[in-house]
Amino acid sequence: MRQGMDIAAAAAEIKAGRLVAFPTETVYGLGADATSGVGVARVYEAKARPQFNPLITHVASADEAFNLGDFSQDAKALAHRFWPGPLTIVVPRAASCPVAMLASAGLSSIALRVPAHEVALELIRASGVPLVAPSANPSGRISPTRAEHVRGYFPQLTVLDGGACAVGVESTVVSFLDGTARLLRPGGLSREALGIALGESNSEILHAPGGLLSHYAPNAAVRLNATHVEPGEALLAFGPHVPAHSGPMRNLSPSGDLAEAAACLFENLHALDAEKVARIAVMPIPLHGLGEAIHDRLTRAAAPR
Numbered sequence: 001m002r003q004g005m006d007i008a009a010a011a012a013e014i015k016a017g018r019l020v021a022f023p024t025e026t027v028y029g030l031g032a033d034a035t036s037g038v039g040v041a042r043v044y045e046a047k048a049r050p051q052f053n054p055l056i057t058h059v060a061s062a063d064e065a066f067n068l069g070d071f072s073q074d075a076k077a078l079a080h081r082f083w084p085g086p087l088t089i090v091v092p093r094a095a096s097c098p099v100a101m102l103a104s105a106g107l108s109s110i111a112l113r114v115p116a117h118e119v120a121l122e123l124i125r126a127s128g129v130p131l132v133a134p135s136a137n138p139s140g141r142i143s144p145t146r147a148e149h150v151r152g153y154f155p156q157l158t159v160l161d162g163g164a165c166a167v168g169v170e171s172t173v174v175s176f177l178d179g180t181a182r183l184l185r186p187g188g189l190s191r192e193a194l195g196i197a198l199g200e201s202n203s204e205i206l207h208a209p210g211g212l213l214s215h216y217a218p219n220a221a222v223r224l225n226a227t228h229v230e231p232g233e234a235l236l237a238f239g240p241h242v243p244a245h246s247g248p249m250r251n252l253s254p255s256g257d258l259a260e261a262a263a264c265l266f267e268n269l270h271a272l273d274a275e276k277v278a279r280i281a282v283m284p285i286p287l288h289g290l291g292e293a294i295h296d297r298l299t300r301a302a303a304p305r
């Protein structure tokens with residue numbers, strides 16, 4: 001099969017210390033051998049990250065993750081409940097952890113995830129090593145949810161094409177470093193779902209290290225909570241009641257479904273940006289469920305640059 005041959009060739013690239021972009025259920029990742037300091041360094045170089053933020057290490061099973069980090073009972077329970085899936089778990093690095101220190105940006109902890117995408121899992125297995133895989137975009141730009149987005153950013157890069165990402169926003173990051181679960185980044189698994197699994201409400205979000213306020217930025221400016229559209233603006237709508245507008249318009253979910261909106265958020269930002277408008281006006285998004293992650297990404301897209 002062509003996909004199988006593509007994966008074998010991509011795994012050979014990874015083993016040679018080079019980068020490969022691959023699909024996950026959240027967004028496309030820029031993958032490298034997590035155990036190779038040089039491989040990890042090439043990821044920072046390609047993304048032109050202004051600083052060495054810690055990266056998520058992707059593995060093919062919970063048992064592999066349990067070898068790389070020290071999981072408490074609660075952390076293990078979350079892993080079993082939500083993996084494969086859009087949840088990243090931060091735990092202390094295991095004593096024998098072979099992942100490059102650069103992937104942890106010098107911290108004594110490690111962020112781990114099992115992605116829910118067959119191509120990602122096959123690539124990890126074929127490579128025989130865990131993979132770091134931050135989103136496959138230059139630092140600060142809109143995350144890619146299709147292979148075409150990645151090719152637009154990195155024309156020379158090997159890209160495995162898995163079609164559109166089903167979840168569409170990055171993983172939820174939870175840390176277990178001080179005996180309790182802390183939400184570091186809202187994402188594709190809702191706070192409500194996490195709280196139910198943990199049997200607690202988890203009302204606080206602590207911010208993950210290295211998170212820049214301006215991120216996910218289109219070339220156009222972004223105006224939030226728009227209830228009307230101004231001249232020269234494109235409209236990113238949500239729900240059935242859309243203000244009158246004759247210019248470029250996309251609706252994240254005409255029925256007001258937040259999962260549907262998350263899945264097409266970055267795709268619609270890419271599409272409206274391609275219209276070369278000066279500004280994108282975004283309608284209000286409810287804050288519950290996946291709305292929290294959508295709101296986080298849009299707030300950063302709108303932040304001063």
Ligand code: AMP
Nearest residue numbers: 054055056090107109110111134208209
């Ligand atoms: P990205 O791979 O760019 O989607 O983002 C990785 C996210 O995981 C960022 O929010 C990081 O700050 C967070 N992260 C990765 N490693 C750690 C760690 N060791 N401790 C806390 N947060 C981490």
Ligand code: MG
Nearest residue numbers: 134135136143
């Ligand atoms: Mg990113």
